[in-house]
Amino acid sequence: MGLMNKLVEVFPTRPLKVMKLKQEGILHQIKTIFAIIFCFALAMFMALNHYPGLIDDYKISRNPVVVDYHAEVKCNTRRIIENCSVKITTNTGQVIKRALPGGISKNTQVVTVASADDPSLVTINLAxxxxxRVFVITTVLTLLFMLPVWMGLVTILRIHKMRKVINEINGQRLTPTIVPIKLTSYGKTITAIYHAKNAQGVDVKCVANFNKESDGGPIIIGDATRGKCNALAIIGQNNSIPIILDKSLTRCDFSYNEMQALKDVLS
Incomplete structure (x- = not known):
């Protein structure tokens, strides 16, 4: 008798309750949302701190004229990156502040420059x-901060999708199945990525994030090749998207005897 037939034979026929993984819980999603907000704030700070000045510099560069204004330059190093702030005081008392990532050499002469077309636009020659260079640095850092935002949003949407599936099949009679997955591991998290057809026949990308300590990862069936393998999952009666089971078999409310029967077949 094949493994699948043995699993079906010992699998409970009663309605089962499906538990959410730790990473699918509300607390984890709240943490992800806070991380998204933090990274988005950093990205906006970086963009708003430099892009307006870059636009002014471009306008000034089209028709620059040297002006005799007082310029005060202060530089400091934070996390290896040197940043400089420039404070320009015009003859009318107007104060213009600029930020320059990358630092300024001590021997470099700083000259204040204004736009001949719009004298209110003032900067320094180094800007x-x-x-x-400033545009490239600003763009790269902004995109780096936006990357976790995008990844976090994708994660939340996928978790929401899986939570919806779990809620739909909860309390139903479930059927075991074997699903091809791709495994990735980072820190304490093991991620199983797989595809399934939804009720409309559309291919859906699904993700299950397991905690190595509490869940132990998915139940691997057979051998794994370059992170690709088969895993044991369950399917509900009215939803074709499978839910990957964990090694500890705590994702469903199996009784002790039911757990032992499944472990005996899988061993």
């Missing part, structure tokens, strides 16, 4: 000379 114009380094427009491209």
């Amino acid at each position: 114009i000379d380094n427009m491209l």
Whole structure:
């Protein structure tokens, strides 16, 4: 008798309750939302702190004129990256502040420059000379901060989708099945990625995040090749998207005897 037939034979025929993984819980989603907000705030700070100045520098560079204004430059190093702030005071008392990532050499001469077309636009010569460098640094850092935002949103949407499936099949009679998955591991988290057809026949990408300590990861059937393998899952009566089971078999409310019967077949 094949493994699948043995699993079906010992699998409970009573309605089962499906538990959510730790990473599918509300607390984990709240943490993810806070991380998204934090990274988004950093990205916006980076963009709003530099892009408006870059736009002004570009306008000034089209028709620059040297002006005799007082410029105060202060530089500091934070986490290896040197940043400089420039405070320009015009003859009318107007104060213009600018931020320059990347630092300024001590021997570099700082000259204040204004736009001949719009004298209210003032900067320093180094800002114009380094427009491209500042643009690249700002863009790269902004995108780096936005990457976790995008990843976090994708994670939340996928978790919401899986929570919806779990809620739909909860309390139903479940059927065991074997699902091809791709495994990735980072820290204490084991991620199982797999595809399934929903009720409309559309291919859906599904993700299950297991905690190595509490869940132990998915139940692998057979051998794994380059992270690709088969895992034991369950399917509900009115939803074709499978839910991956964990090694500890705590994802369903199996009784002790039911757990032992499944473990005996899987061993």
